[in-house]
Amino acid sequence: MTTHLLRFDPDIGLVSQWMAAEGLAENEQTDDGYGWHALLCAAFGKADAPKPFRIVARRGRPVQLLAYSPFTSAELADRAAAFADPKAFSALGIAQLASRPMPLFAKERRLGFSLRARPVVRSDRDGDRAKSREIDAYVHARDKGDTREMAEIYLDWIDRKVQAGGAEIESLRLARLESVNIVRRAAPGAHGRPLRAIPGHSVAVVGNLRVADESRFAELIARGVGRHRAFGFGMLLLSPPEA
Template sequence: MARRQPTGRRRPPARGTAMHMIELPLDAAALTRFAWHQGHAAKQGYSDEDFGYAAHAWLAATLGELAPRPFRLQETRRGLRLLGYALQPAQHLAEHARTFALPAALAVCDWDTAASKEMPTTWHVGQRLGFEVRACPVSRGERERDLYLVEVDEAKASGREPANRSEVYGTWLDRQFGQNEAAKAELITLAGFRRVRSLRQSRAGQDHRHHGVERPDALFTGELRVLDPDVFASLLARGIGRHRAFGFGMLLLRPPGRGGT
């Protein structure tokens, strides 16, 4: 059987279409074995530190166009937990996987304990929501760069002190919410930051090669106010920023006024 390749971009759901939050418990060792046997592994000492590429490849091979996107991986005491937004409930995804997935791919997830809930289909102008999002704040010039490092270089060139990382990333996130007037961020906190080395695949003809890429990994919490309900619904389904297919950009909602992660 030919190996299924990760799928491309997916259109956001049509207005009023139900969206489901999916929770899939994953076995980290089984996920690593699947990625290795499918050829999604580095050969020059690079590692997929956040399992982003492995999860991306597994979702594509197991669920195809039904795969949750955006998604986020979280470590738990029992292993990995994948949260994501999908157009079908967990039961439908489990049936699809049991019918079509290869045995090694099926074994990555405990489908019996997979869960889901239907998200609201309508939002309201002025509605306040708490949020948490893991995002990758990078520039989109000739080559991708950490936005904070861009700020440092620009400040040095102009002889001024650079803004701090929280301010640079917070301004970027505020712009993401403001695109097409989806929402207005009223509070943004950089709750965590690290630089993570992720695995990516490049193609040269028919040759598929893997390489490691280091990127900023920022965890934000805060509160927002909905400006345009339809645009906000599209933003929620699409996700925030770049590399959404690899575990970045899923906007998790919580009641306003609730802090912490």
């Protein structure tokens, strides 16, 4: 299956209006990934909403939403034209949506990359995944007696995730580490499924990698790194390697 890189050029004013109307407006302590997730679902449906995705905001330049999807821009635009919330359609700028297919990177290919991730570990109670919970990777490591600094534990977590996805990291540096709440709906069965804030950390890194297994690496690009990939985390953005 071919993976496509998508670029949205959203209208931030309309995005803010849509999120506010849906009760999803963020604050300084809360990540806005859930709002973008809800907006993409309103445009394409939960099954077809692109993921992983990344919001790219650079000083003096319009905000972009980049994402990976098995669908082309034309296929997604047709889907949205038939079923999307009209305001979500306009807010995301779907009429100008662009895409290109991702190549299959050969073994030994060196690439630069950037990544924003939510380092968490799943813990199953008594081996039962139905009773699993998420633990911050730093908290989990400290509970196991690991005395390393937070940044080192997070970088090690990313290294292991990328290695499991068919690539070897050659260099890795921390670009940003911040404590931020993420918003999720309460579990099914909760009255009205209200929104709840979950504390944790967001980690942004940049570095170089070398492809070790082209098939597994292609799957990693399409799937993303770690969890919360439908909420703005885990998208591996590639570039020429740094010198």
